[in-house]
Amino acid sequence: MRTVRNIFSLMCAAIVLLAADSEGRAVESTLNPKQQSIVAISSFTANGDLEKLKSALNEGLDAGLTVNEIKEVLVQLYAYAGFPRSLNGINTFMAVMDERKAKGISDMEGREASPMPANWNRDEYSAQVRARLGGRDTIPAPSGYQLFAPVIDTFLKEHLFADIFARDNLDQQSRELATISTLASIPGLGGQLQCHMNAAMNTGLNEAQMKDFISVLAGRVGTNEAHAANAVLTRVLANRTK
Structure with missing residues (x-):
C-alpha cells in the first residue's frame, strides 16, 4: 500500500511541476507548506485519526501557521464534520500546545478575528459570500433544498x-482549502466536494495547486481519498473549461 501511495503521489507531483498559464508563463504550481498543513490538519480532524492529527498540528505550527489560524480551522470544521470531530481536534491541539510549551517551544499566537459592526446585515453579507464563492456576480433565486427546507438555508447563510x-483571522481561500480537505476525507460527499472545489478555485487556487492538493492527500492521508477526490476534480476542471 505504501508503494502504491508513493507512486500516485509522485505522478501527481510530476503533473503540477509542469504548470504554466496559457501564455507559457510560470504559475504557482504547488500549495505552500502552510496550505499543505491545513490539508493534513483538516483531513485527520475529519476522519478522526488523532495520532496523525497530532503530527499534522506540530508540522503546521513548524510551517508557520499561528495558533489562532489552527484554532480557526478546527472551529470551522464543525460545520462540515460535526461538533464531535471538531472538539476532538481542539482537545488534541490543546495537548499538542501543552507538550510544546513543556519543551520550551514558543509559537506565534496570531491575531483574533475583528469584531463585526453592530449594524451588520448577516443575511445580505452571507448571500453575497455564497454567490461569490459559487462564481456568480448576482445572488441566484432560491431553489431545491432552499425551498424544501428554508430553515437549513437560513442556518447555512447566516451562520x-x-x-x-x-472572521478575518483566516482568509477565505484557506477556509475553502480546509473545507475540501474535510469533504474529501468523509465518504459519500462527492457532490459537496465538487461544489467546494469550484469555490476553492474561485478564491484563486489554480489548476496546478488543486492537483497538488490531490498529491498531498495521496502522500499524507490515503490513496482511496486521493483517487476519489481526483475523480471529482477531473469533473470540476472539465466543466470549468466549457
Whole structure:
C-alpha cells in the first residue's frame, strides 16, 4: 500500500511541476507548506485519526501557521464534520500546545478575528459570500433544498457564510482549502466536494495547486481519498473549461 501511495503521489507531483498559464508563463504550481498543513490538519480532524492529527498540528505550527489560524480551522470544521470531530481536534491541539510549551517551544499566537459592526446585515453579507464563492456576480433565486427546507438555508447563510466566513483571522481561500480537505476525507460527499472545489478555485487556487492538493492527500492521508477526490476534480476542471 505504501508503494502504491508513493507512486500516485509522485505522478501527481510530476503533473503540477509542469504548470504554466496559457501564455507559457510560470504559475504557482504547488500549495505552500502552510496550505499543505491545513490539508493534513483538516483531513485527520475529519476522519478522526488523532495520532496523525497530532503530527499534522506540530508540522503546521513548524510551517508557520499561528495558533489562532489552527484554532480557526478546527472551529470551522464543525460545520462540515460535526461538533464531535471538531472538539476532538481542539482537545488534541490543546495537548499538542501543552507538550510544546513543556519543551520550551514558543509559537506565534496570531491575531483574533475583528469584531463585526453592530449594524451588520448577516443575511445580505452571507448571500453575497455564497454567490461569490459559487462564481456568480448576482445572488441566484432560491431553489431545491432552499425551498424544501428554508430553515437549513437560513442556518447555512447566516451562520456558516456569515458568522464563520466573516472572521478575518483566516482568509477565505484557506477556509475553502480546509473545507475540501474535510469533504474529501468523509465518504459519500462527492457532490459537496465538487461544489467546494469550484469555490476553492474561485478564491484563486489554480489548476496546478488543486492537483497538488490531490498529491498531498495521496502522500499524507490515503490513496482511496486521493483517487476519489481526483475523480471529482477531473469533473470540476472539465466543466470549468466549457
